[in-house]
Amino acid sequence: MANARHNRESIISPQGRRDTIVVGSFRLASAICIAGTLVSIGHMIDGGGRTALVWAIIFTVAAGAFAFGELSWGGRAARAEERRLRILLLKRQHALATASNSDPDGTPPARLVTMMTDNTERLTEYRQVYFGATLAAIMIPFLILFYIGIAIDPVVGFVVMILIPLIPLGIRGFMLLFRKASSESRKQRDQLSNRYLDAIRNLNTIRLLGAGKRIEEELGRQGEANRGAIMRLLAGNQIVIIVMDGLFSLILICLTAGLAIMRSDYLTPGESVAVMLLTVLLLEPLQQVAGFFYIGMGGRASQKAIESYLASQTVGPSAAVTPDAGSWINDRLDVQLENVHYDHGRGEVLRGVDLEVPRGGRVAIVGRSGAGKSTLMGIIQGTLPPQNGHAAVAGRIIDPQALTLTRSLSASVAQSTWMFTGTIADNLRIARQEATETEMWDALERAQVADEIARMPHRLDTHLGEGAAVISGGQAQRISLARALLSGRRLLLLDEPTSHVDIESEARIIDAVANLPRDWTILMITHRPSLLRIADAAYELKEGKLGRLELAA
């Protein structure tokens, strides 16, 4: 409960609250000015002459200015809150991802994408544009009634006041009636984006399995269900507009007209007209209801979705490493682990790991599948926080609260490489944006792939296409090595870099790593004897601890 309140506080910033008040004030001021215009029209009918006309014009212009203020302030505030919320969601995602090294709490990426786009926009539209205006709209009938009761006729004011509770009751009834349609539509949208993202990601697999037609039909069905849900929502909206706007306005205006006729002994003709015109303003909350289904309900559902995401718990026990012991750091070591533990939440995987990798050293780690090698790499890379013990990378103590810093200390080559759609140069510059052509060729040379790229007609400007279809897996892996070398980080973390490549590429990768100058420190996970041969030291990860292996001479 406290957590939910905390999250609500963080998803609606103090500035956001102030903006809501400003937007509401603009709406209130605009309505008061419209009321001023209507009352001035009444005065004109009663012979108020030029003065009444001038007031009517002043009020009208002011009402327009306030309405403009409401729109522009609300829009600007919504965009600012959107930016803030997106950052908040990303930070949360990063915090969860660093703790689990997988999709946090099972949140599919599509849900996060929906949250950062659709939900964020709906929430800010609701909070920054709609909410303040609605609060003001609720106050407007009371102000109008107060004015009618005091300045025109208390009896008319009293009778109309009795009719007013019908409005919130009607609103509430319709809200309940269509709540299901709104959440149904949101669910359908979420599912559809999940399916689309899945299909796009697995396009190749789908094609190879010949499942294209079936997936296309499924997406078509889901799209249809989504369309149906939106149509039901829109139908609800239309019913509300017709029933609320038409029926309520008609009833209220007829009643006030009847009242004005009955009270004609006490009211001037101008006052009767003013009362009838002012009655229209009593329906101000209804104008807001018309927007409730799209903005209000969508915004509230989005708020709930974002709140529950922000409240989700970090997977695995919390980190207990304190970044102390500055004197403990040995600046001749690039990796220094002492009694490091890690538990993904299902029992300890690392149970007191000690490791020292000297600057310029080449250390290999082996271990059976599931022994915890990737977990250990994750800690050194800064994607997982160590839980207990001391850990330092490139001379800096790993602070579990500031893993982004750790992530900038090493460069990794994984088992298989993901290439971005774009040119080879684009893919290299991801590591260092300002890298020159010479530097790129130098890195490619070291990674033993320069000659093959030089033979391509467009060389560095070769487009890799979807899934890097124009190069082989071995070439992609060597470009990935070049990318790591280009990053300027001197600690290279290699996770089975040759496990998915052909024999020739494997030989070239091993040759490339073996020939790197000793400026680079290399820590690799590998089972390949050929890579083990170039290591200065090797360790086996077994039962959560590292044991030294004797290397064949």
Ligand SMILES: Nc1ncnc2c1ncn2[C@@H]1O[C@H](COP(=O)(O)OP(=O)(O)OP(=O)(O)O)[C@@H](O)[C@H]1O
């Ligand atoms: N995010 C996670 N959540 C829960 N358990 C996990 C998670 N990641 C890894 N594990 C578990 O931790 C243990 C060690 O996994 P890890 O991937 O570190 O082993 P590994 O030695 O790298 O295995 P492989 O050689 O197969 O890649 C395994 O039992 C694995 O199931």
